[in-house]
Amino acid sequence: MSPNALIPSHRKPRRPSASSRALRAGVTGGFLTLAVTGATVPANAAEKPVAETQEMPTITTALATSAAKSADTAEQVAFNYERQALQDSAFSKAAKAAEKHKAEAVKKAKAEAKKKAEEARKAKEAAQARASRSSERSTLSAPSSSTATGSTATLVSFLKAQLGKAYVLGATGSSAYDCSGLTQAAFKQVGIDLPRVSQDQSTAGTQVGLDNLQVGDILYWGSAGSAYHVGVYVGDGNFIGAQNSSTGIVERPLNYDMPTGAVRVL
Incomplete structure (x- = not known):
């Protein structure tokens, strides 16, 4: 036995440090408190304040x-x-x-x-x-009669003077005419000698269309060279001719008895 075994120690018992107490305290107020207690820490080592201990937040249900x-x-x-x-x-x-x-x-x-x-x-x-x-x-x-000048005016004037006279077959004037006798007498007034009968008069001049008539054109009924009736176009869509024994010499519109063709000798 050691001679010092029974000698009581004069050293004070070691008190646990603040960090050791915090570690033993566990979880405080929802935070995990960690403290490191050194085995070799001397008893008289200065203890750190509790405020200096490190705390880590704990993930709670509310935080999540x-x-x-x-x-x-x-x-x-x-x-x-x-x-x-x-x-x-x-x-x-x-x-x-x-x-x-x-x-x-x-x-x-x-x-x-x-x-x-x-x-x-x-x-x-x-x-x-x-x-x-x-x-x-x-x-x-239907050209206007006002276009008749010179010989055509003389021709038309003669024909109008014969209106109302009698129609007599074969007559050549001066109180009665047949159709070709009247046209022959009228053109003689302007120095033109026409054949005596209508068949020959229908081919005596230049053939013209009925849509291109001029005052003084000879109108014929029937075919050229074998016409059975003639008259003279006097303008305004009218003609003068010795029609028949009932009417004598008259002025009529073309549509009264539309001619077949026409010849121009003036």
Whole structure:
């Protein structure tokens, strides 16, 4: 036995340090308190205040729920931004498409309007052309007697002076005529000798169409070279002739008895 074994120690018993006490205390107030107790720490080592101990937060249910909500909120915000971007893109595309369709519609409408205007212009020109041709035909088929000048005026004046006289077959004037006798006597007034009978008078001049008559043209009924009746065109769509024994010498419109043809000797 050691001679010092029974000698009581004068050293004070070692008190546990503050860090050791904190470690033994465990979890305090929801935080895990960690303290390191050194085995070789001398008894008289200065103890650190409790405030200097390191604490780490403990993940509680409330904290986890809050973090989850924050994540959901961030995800929803991101989704909203993405959806808004898609909507903006769709609206932009739709607006561009609508503008393109509008431009095409305007272009098509202008083309249609131009086409209709062109068709209307052509129709108007065609109508004017038809009216002009009709007017020309009317003028040619019924020239005015006022165009009779010189020899034609003398011819017409003689024929009008014979109106009302009798028709007598074979007569050549001056109180009665047959059809060819009247035309022969009339043209003799202007120095033209016509054949005696209507068949020969129908080929005595240049053949002309009934739509191109002039005052003084000889009208005939039947065919050229074998006509059975003659008269003289005096203008305004009328002719003078010795028609028959019932009517004598008369002035009639062409449509009273439309002739077959005409010859021009003046």
